[in-house]
Amino acid sequence: MEEQLAELAAQVAALEAASGGSVTNTMFAETFYYLTIPLMIIIHAGFLAYEMGASRLKNVLSSGVKNILAFAFMIPTFYFFGWWVYWGFPTGIPGAPGPAGISGIEYANAIALGWGDGAQYMGPNIADNASGVFFGAFALFAATTASIMSGAVIERIQTVGFIILAIVLGSFAWVVAAAWGWHADGWLVTNFGVHDYGAAGLVHAVAGFFALGVLINLGPRIGKFNADGSANHIPGHNMPLTVVGLMLIIVGFWGFLMACVIVPGEAWSWFGDKMSTIYGTPITLSALSFNILMGIAGGIIGSWLFTRDPFWMMSGALAGIISTASGLDIYFPAHAFIIAFSAGLILKPCADWLENRGIDDAVGAVTVHGTIGLYGVVMLGIWGAGYPALQGAAGEVPTVSLMGQIIGAVVFFLLGFVPGYVVSYILKMFGMLRIREGAELAGMDLVKVPAAGYPEWGGDAPVTPAHPAE
Amino acid sequence: MLFPYEEASWSAVDGAMFMGWGTSLPGLTTAIAMAICVVVLVIGQRSETAKAKAFDKL
Numbered sequence: 001m002e003e004q005l006a007e008l009a010a011q012v013a014a015l016e017a018a019s020g021g022s023v024t025n026t027m028f029a030e031t032f033y034y035l036t037i038p039l040m041i042i043i044h045a046g047f048l049a050y051e052m053g054a055s056r057l058k059n060v061l062s063s064g065v066k067n068i069l070a071f072a073f074m075i076p077t078f079y080f081f082g083w084w085v086y087w088g089f090p091t092g093i094p095g096a097p098g099p100a101g102i103s104g105i106e107y108a109n110a111i112a113l114g115w116g117d118g119a120q121y122m123g124p125n126i127a128d129n130a131s132g133v134f135f136g137a138f139a140l141f142a143a144t145t146a147s148i149m150s151g152a153v154i155e156r157i158q159t160v161g162f163i164i165l166a167i168v169l170g171s172f173a174w175v176v177a178a179a180w181g182w183h184a185d186g187w188l189v190t191n192f193g194v195h196d197y198g199a200a201g202l203v204h205a206v207a208g209f210f211a212l213g214v215l216i217n218l219g220p221r222i223g224k225f226n227a228d229g230s231a232n233h234i235p236g237h238n239m240p241l242t243v244v245g246l247m248l249i250i251v252g253f254w255g256f257l258m259a260c261v262i263v264p265g266e267a268w269s270w271f272g273d274k275m276s277t278i279y280g281t282p283i284t285l286s287a288l289s290f291n292i293l294m295g296i297a298g299g300i301i302g303s304w305l306f307t308r309d310p311f312w313m314m315s316g317a318l319a320g321i322i323s324t325a326s327g328l329d330i331y332f333p334a335h336a337f338i339i340a341f342s343a344g345l346i347l348k349p350c351a352d353w354l355e356n357r358g359i360d361d362a363v364g365a366v367t368v369h370g371t372i373g374l375y376g377v378v379m380l381g382i383w384g385a386g387y388p389a390l391q392g393a394a395g396e397v398p399t400v401s402l403m404g405q406i407i408g409a410v411v412f413f414l415l416g417f418v419p420g421y422v423v424s425y426i427l428k429m430f431g432m433l434r435i436r437e438g439a440e441l442a443g444m445d446l447v448k449v450p451a452a453g454y455p456e457w458g459g460d461a462p463v464t465p466a467h468p469a470e
Numbered sequence: 471m472l473f474p475y476e477e478a479s480w481s482a483v484d485g486a487m488f489m490g491w492g493t494s495l496p497g498l499t500t501a502i503a504m505a506i507c508v509v510v511l512v513i514g515q516r517s518e519t520a521k522a523k524a525f526d527k528l
Contacts, residue, residue: 281480282487298503305510332488334499341506383489386471386478393479 025265025272026129032263033133039255040140042248044071047147049245051154052453054236054363056460058443059155060453066159070146070166078139079122082171084112086138086178090185098185102268130266137259141178141203142170144256148207149420151363153214155221155234156440159448161424161432168423169210169416177202177415181408182278184390189279193389193398194408197277198257198325200376201408206416208370212359213420217428220360222440223463231355231466234362237454239311246314250296253321257288257328270391280391283329290333295320298337302344315364316344319372326380326405330387339379343372355466370416374409381405 048067055063088095088108097104111121111131121131146166153162181188181202188194196202225231236242261283262269262276270280277283299320303312320340324331331339351367359366381402389404390397398404427433434440439447474491475482490496 282483287488294503298506301507301510305513327489330488332490332496332499334496334503335489337503338499338506341503383472386473387489388473388478388480391480393477393481399478 022265022272025263025269027265029263029265029269030129030133032261033130033137033259033266036255036259037133037136037140040137040144040252040259043140043144043252043256044147046245046248046250046252047151049248050242050363051151051245053238053241053243053245054151055154056234056443057237057454057457058445058460060237060445061449061451062159062444062447063154065449066154066157066162067147067150069159069163070150070170071143073163073167074143074146074170075139077167077171078142078175079114079135080171082142082175083122083135083138084108085172085175086183087112088179089176090179090183090187092180092187098183099190100184103179103183103185128267130268134266134268138178141199141256141259142174145174145203145207145210146170148204148365148369149211149214152211152361152365153218154362155444156434157218158432158435161427161434164427164432165210165214165420165423168419169207173210173415173419174203174206177206177412180411184278184280188404188408188411189389190398192404192407193400194404195279195281195380195384195387195389195400196326196377196408197279197283197329198260198321200322200325200373201412203373204322204325204369205373205377205409205412208366208368208373209413209416210420211361211416212354212366212370213417213422214424215359215361215366216421217424218434220358221362222437224360225358229358232463233466234463235461237460243310243314246311246318250314250317250321253318254292257292257321257325258285261285261288276391277329279389281329281388287329291324291328291331291336292321294333294337295324295328295340298340299323299344299347302341303347305345307348312348312364315368316347319343319347319368322369322372323376323379325373326376327384330384335383339376339383343375346375347372352467370413374413377405377409377412378402 048064051063051067052060087103088105090103091098095105097107110118112118114122121128146169149166149169180186181194181196182199221234223232224234260278262278264272264274270276275283296317299316299318300313303316307313320343323343324336324339347367350371351364354361354366380400381404384400385402387400388394388397389400424433435444445453472489472495474487
């Protein structure tokens with residue numbers, strides 16, 4: 001009898017421990033994602049400083065206003081429909097449910113709408129610790145895409161036109177890419193084994209090439225190109241501010257990449273006792289720590305070698321992260337360093353190539369995020385081929401392959417470039433894209449902002465040739 | 471194919487899971503990364519010295 005009682009007591013204790021562990025996991029997951037949100041807001045502090053520093057005195061505040069408004073409009077629009085798109089369309093159109101049972105329009109209606117039954121998961125709910133923090137992390141991913149585009153178009157875009165573009169990019173275009181390539185039911189994953197752990201393609205490349213589509217219709221700043229087609233360098237008013245902004249973006253990316261981890265204890269966890277990627281494959285924060293640090297270092301060193309320019313060095317740090325982001329879970333650190341170094345090396349030549357084709361990308365966003373994003377996606381196809389792309393074994397689930405990653409890269413390019421070009425073209429038709437010439441020459445702060453950035457300071461630095469003869 | 475286990479299955483993974491574990495790749499990439507650091511420093515020193523010399527006559 002005593003033995004049976006002891007056995008029963010042990011079972012009760014085990015059950016209590018299991019229950020307590022579950023609660024602890026839930027609270028851990030909630031806290032984990034909650035903390036990624038302020039970390040990712042640091043990305044926006046960085047983009048704000050970066051863009052304002054890269055603007056001339058006469059445009060410094062309007063660049064800041066644009067960036068702040070992008071963030072402000074991204075959150076509600078992602079709440080209204082972006083979150084719903086992510087859950088609704090992983091299998092493509094028309095939004096059929098996928099094999100993992102967490103996708104499709106019916107599922108999205110049930111959990112991601114701000115009205116009807118789904119609204120219970122879109123607000124305070126004592127039985128749901130996951131939706132709000134997971135939504136928050138994704139909303140900040142969305143805001144990051146808008147900020148990437150924001151820097152490229154400074155000093156000549158209209159505010160409302162820009163916000164419309166930011167909404168299309170942040171609450172729709174990249175969300176479709178995420179649904180297709182960053183979801184257990186995503187058709188790029190289940191059919192082609194696309195693996196993009198840290199969103200090199202589906203965030204960075206989509207945003208970068210969206211910006212390219214916009215830049216084609218927006219045109220260069222007045223004075224950027226000479227009559228013979230040669231480019232001028234238009235210096236921003238505060239390089240140190242830009243460089244510190246870039247460093248802040250790097251800080252924030254620790255939150256971004258941390259938020260790409262699926263931890264135990266929330267509704268969409270793959271496991272109850274270990275972390276995974278969004279694909280259900282294993283990952284540790286140690287893996288991220290090794291590879292992000294080596295990626296940053298490799299990118300800086302690669303870009304320093306030929307540029308010696310702190311702007312490009314810190315852009316190289318970003319390029320280092322982005323070029324390795326797809327495989328941060330499975331690269332060896334020295335391997336990540338070499339890939340990041342190569343990204344740092346090619347960064348400036350790629351930006352020059354674009355500039356020589358008449359594209360005025362004020363901060364190099366198309367190159368840093370677009371070109372290097374796709375480079376990272378393809379690199380993983382070369383080195384990571386054969387890895388099971390989802391939880392399971394090769395044969396049961398698709399494996400990473402070069403062809404699969406190239407297909408993913410093409411889809412991410414199109415999901416960025418096409419909506420960016422089409423929507424900006426429509427805005428241009430309606431006169432909502434570019435500010436009037438007189439206002440651009442006078443400075444956009446005079447037109448848009450009832451305040452002065454540096455009221456006691458003088459004029460802008462002189463414009464000089466972008467590629468002076470050696 | 472750099473998956474470090476004979477069976478390409480996540481259930482087989484019980485330790486290191488980076489590309490090339492168990493092959494010479496980690497050592498090779500570490501050596502290359504070290505060489506990159508040294509070469510970049512050498513090039514950096516040479517070019518900075520050359521540029522600095524240009525100011526000697528000023």
